[in-house]
Amino acid sequence: MTFTLGPTARSAGYGLAAFDQIGSTNAEAMSRARDGERGPMWFVTTEQTAGRGRRQRAWIAPRGNLASSVLEVMDVSPAVAATMGFAFGLAHETALQRVSVEANLRLAGSDQLKYLLKWPNDILVRGQKLCGLLVEAEAMTDGGLAVVAGIGTNIIAAPEGTPTPATSLAALGVHVGAEELFAALSDTWVEFRGIWDNGRGFAEIRKLWLERAFGVGERVAIQTGTAKVEGTFDTIDDTGCLIVRTADGRRMPITAGEVYFGAAASVGAA
Known part of the structure; x- marks a missing residue:
């Protein structure tokens, strides 16, 4: 074929x-x-x-x-x-x-x-x-x-x-x-x-x-260079950035990074 x-x-x-x-x-x-x-x-x-x-x-x-x-x-x-x-x-x-x-x-x-x-x-x-x-x-x-x-x-x-x-x-x-x-x-x-x-x-x-996204509402950790962001995967915004809701209630836009969900979030953010 x-x-x-x-x-x-x-x-x-x-x-x-x-x-x-x-x-x-x-x-x-x-x-x-x-x-x-x-x-x-x-x-x-x-x-x-x-x-x-x-x-x-x-x-x-x-x-x-x-x-x-x-x-x-x-x-x-x-x-x-x-x-x-x-x-x-x-x-x-x-x-x-x-x-x-x-x-x-x-x-x-x-x-x-x-x-x-x-x-x-x-x-x-x-x-x-x-x-x-x-x-x-x-x-x-x-x-x-x-x-x-x-x-x-x-x-x-x-x-x-x-x-x-x-x-x-x-x-x-x-x-x-x-x-x-x-x-x-x-x-x-x-x-x-x-x-x-x-x-x-x-x-x-x-x-x-x-509607088809993996991990919405779940714990997430993102490694962005030397910085680490942890929280909940809230949504993506109108530019495609991932929006993380942190423990203190802030909504942080992420443009790029290594993303870990669920149990892997603890490992990825370590």
Whole structure:
């Protein structure tokens, strides 16, 4: 089976560059943008050898997993572009739900899983990391901002020794291929890209994201450089910042950091 766009993505005019193996789909997408590609365009592979997550952590996708990035060039500020990641996470969660339902129908008696969005960029199942997301942006010399949203999904295998324990769809009993999930994602991205609407629809995206968020109302600890913030995960604000309610009742906005929930909050904040 080969990678193909879903029918909605094809109708919306998305391009596709599929690779048997590549270093990083995000890096390839941004390189193409620097060379004049204006998209919208997907870059996808089942084997990524030099992928990166947040804070330049390695994200290696062994053959059979899914690494996919979408390039959008638009006239928005970097701050607005950052909120596109919430729409991208929603698109992937929806795609996972759809292929899981189909897999459930094929395999009678399998569990229906709940995919939850962890701020700022993970998708968890049963408290384990299934996907990692990275949004990057760069101003183009001829105008516009090139925004690349990439996501790595553990289809057949998950890395070991990660800060948050990881899992794969295969380990969860969801037997789908990378190609099937990608086709669904390309279609759901059109849907949520339309809702986000270059940031104008972030209020609706925020609402939908919070409905699927991991840890709302739970104890949370965030390591931001040398500082530590502890409290309760209250919400996200209209810029995408995580809002922590501290023990003394203050509501503190967090723009970035390492996030630990529940029992892990004590470890992460130690």
